[in-house]
Amino acid sequence: MQALIKPLNTTIDRIFNTTVPVHYKYSVFLSCLFFALLIVCFFHLSLGAKNIPWELAWQALTMPDYTNPDQNIILTIRIPRLYVALIAGGALAIAGVLIQAISHNPLADPGILGINSGAAFFVVIGSVFFSTNSSIYLALSAFLGALFAAGLVFLLSGKNRGAERLILSGVAITALFSAMTAIVLLVDQQGLEKLRHWLTGSIGASDAKKILWVWPYLLVGGIGAIVLTRSLNAYHLGEKVANSLGVNIKRLKIITILSIVLLSGSVVALAGPIGFVGLVVPHMARLFVKNNYLWLLPFALVCGALLLVSADLVARIIIDPYEINTGIVTALIGAPVFIALVIGRLR
């Protein structure tokens, strides 16, 4: 991984002479990425289980005609799904950046730290034992679960106990919650099929409805992240430095964790536990930006959306005419990256 990153970075540095202001460089990169995202989005709209000609996809965007059956598919099925993928990708990426920043840990991810599986477990428990299928309870139990798991992980890892312990507590909590979820699903009952499907991280057009009731939380989480950038930049230099620069470490940690919980809890409520996006994206973003959170966050946002939209695209077209779950694709992409990071970074 590192072998791959370094030459890329040096070439990037070479292309842009050091005399070019760094912000100018970053904005060019960001707009390139954004352009790539637009292209992938267009692919997402025009490719799929049903073949729809490019022109029609373009027309659906420029002059939407709901009476045309093909355009209707794009407008009512693919566009909502694209929105969900964009939002979920962006939110997971931000959560990933925050969690890696606050734990000083390149291997952290809402999935690996057990936050996703905690949220999923609470949702499953809610719908199996208390038969709450209503959407508000879903979001609520997802948040509760995410909060519970996050609290547990940080409790288990102890104070100032180093990055490795945090990851291990996360791994243990994930194992715990996913084992419990698997076991609960064994309790036989009608309607668990849907839950099983959801548990592997599925993005669908119908999830777009849920955006309507998670957007406030996402917004709060996002604003939290923006507010934190300055403190995070200081925190990156170490707790002592941050303290001397007037950052209230305790408050920083609490706000960060709450933002992470809000962001990843919302994504779980939206599309189920989708793993590894929060892990991979910060590393992608760091290919372009070193450690300036002011820039890292927008880069992560775009990269996350790009990654999840592409993963969703792959999930929709790889086994035509079926669609596989997006979470399966992100795991198959993300887990090897994770292993490479582990092997590369831990020497």
Next chain:
Amino acid sequence: MSDIQGNVSKNIPLPNFRTKTLFIKPAPSILLRVRSKDVLSLISFSLLGLVVFLFSISSGSYEISMLKSFKILFSVGNPAQDASKIIWDLRMPRLLAAILCGSALAIAGVVLQSITRNALASPGLIGVEAGASVTLLLFIVALPNIVSSFWLPFSAMIGGVSVALFIYFLSSFGRFLPIRLILVGVGISSILSAISDLLITYGDIDRVESALLWLGGSLHQVDWPQIKVMWLWFAVAAPLIWLLFRELNLLALGDSIAISRGVSNKIIVPVLLICSVILTSASVATVGTLTFVGLMAPHIARQFCGNRHGVLIPLSALVGSVLVLLGDTIGRLLFAPLQLPAGLVIVLFGSPYFIYLIIRLNRQQAT
């Protein structure tokens, strides 16, 4: 203790990680020194196990009075009446499986926690369970009729072992690092679970149904032949691990110390790993996944005897079997005839205690 940690961190440079993470308190003891306290705790856990066993064998949905069940239990020559069938064919294999698998998982947990020097390591984390279940799914869903159902548990075991070996191989690029073992295990397990999700979703429904029955494997389907196989593996691997208690004591202190005392971690670590993988996959093949036991039982045992493996191994085995026995008994009685899987019960009752334990240990270390 502090200079030990200093040693470790000097020898294992971990960029990006702070290495002050030794968690299991190393208590240097080389010979098997059995204190009277140890004997006491061994005996009391055996007694506890016996009580739970006797309670469990005499209770269930089929009502047999305690007296009658003891009579059946201790007079083997009894003719085949219904009650004795219930006890010998239904309850006995189940209880034996609980005892065997509980101890197997606990021992595997001790080994993994000591090798990785990490309190949160457990057999489920090194990919054995994921490997076993993907193999089962492959042979039931994707390639049916290749392996007869008799050999399925065995093939699951081979799957589990080979995945674990692959993880070991990946994590020993350069040199073997315990933390890498766990983290690579996490990565591989995620890939495997994505694959099994694919198989479950896109396989033939009937086959998936029977595969899920295998995977959800719980104690109620265990029969005598399975017990025999499980016993065989247990009898091979568990004593071997116990014989290596001295090496485990040293390994728990750190690689450098172990090497300086003549423990070659190139040979001992793989042997120990293979033994614990065998124990884990044998119990996965017998009763399915019981992740939490291997994590928790060693911790409870350590409360009584510290980190002296000569005593720790048998004691955790006892604790593990009591845990699984209790979990299974509660699971089948609480909402009968609705059967709660033993694993769920263990997790529900065990995790609060586990969390309390870890937090307390954290505090102890902080001071």
Next chain:
Amino acid sequence: MLFFKTVIITLLFILAIDVQAEDKKIFSNQFGDVEVPVNPQCVVSLHDFSLTIQLMELGVTPCGSVARKKLWKPAYFRGAQHRFNTDAIKYVGSHSSPDIEAIASLKPDLIIGLSYQKKWVEKLATIAPVVILPTRESHTTIWAEQLASLVNKSDKFKQQQKEYNWILAEFNRLLPNASEISITTLEVYEDNFQLIGRGGLDHVIEDMKLGRVEAYQKAKKGVNYSLERISDFNSDVIVDTYEPLLNSREDTQDFRNSLQWKNLFAIKNNQFLYFHRSRYGESMGGLIGSAYLLSSHLTERPLKSQP
């Protein structure tokens, strides 16, 4: 007097032996031979949606059956609950983990299961003879006949079969060109759909010799399809089912309002049938009921076919 007593006792003995000898028979099917009682008094069923329902239809109330259950709620015998009095059936756990001791405590003389439960046969056989029926491998009539012979109700089965065959004959008399009408059975979910016709529907369609569109014949059953592909299965008639327990009617409302759905030939021409998913089980009664439903819907109106 003594002589008299001896005679009576001997007679009783002979009778008892006679009864015992007659009591057993050998039942065999593709899953093997099992010695079963001729007249089982207490049957345990290991599947509610097929075996339990068929048993009830034959007039045999199983003494125990698996069911679906949430904690703190009574057991739910899917498909049987609303048609029969299930009070006498004892709940013995779920189809994937039955409480074997609860089964044993009923002292059954026959246990019936499905092929995927084969791995328990050995264990259950210590309680009572265990028969596996090919509910998933064969047509309902085949395993239902086996089940009827097991519980000594072959007459009742023959009645059911006769009624079913009559509906089929009547259907084909009224609609001689049935194969020219294409029909698709599916279940629409929120983000995907499956090709599946529960409650005997797919067997009935096959027996009625109704046509299927080409895509359906090639398609894989029991797999989630993308909703975008629903127009591939644009047949003359479409049958979907709703499950009130899962709110499926409400959850799929958005899709049913969409142009994709409304453009389907069957929807446009009012040839869409929306049934209750658990109305019938996979049983003879399911075949009969679904056949009546289909034949009254299809024969008693002028059907439009796609050009």
